[in-house]
Amino acid sequence: MNKFMLVMVVVAAGTLAGCSSPAQRMADCQAQGISKDTCYLAEQNRQNSINSVAMKQAMENATNATK
Secondary structure, three states: OHHHHHHHHHHHHHHHOOOOOOHHHHHHHHHOOOOHHHHHHHHHHHHHHHHHHHHHHHHHHHHHHHH
16 A cells, blocks of 8 residues: 555655646647637646556556555
């Protein structure tokens, strides 16, 4: 369980230390002439993808820790 929490903290720190904020990515997307709704959906998909990969890795780490 401790390894799972460590992975989640590392993922959260990595997400917070990203090169640009969600607001900046939204502004960049809209500056390209893409609609706000489409930019929002792309940002949500990005976040969901990151969270999915992190959760998958955390579950694998938790499984390996119990063996």
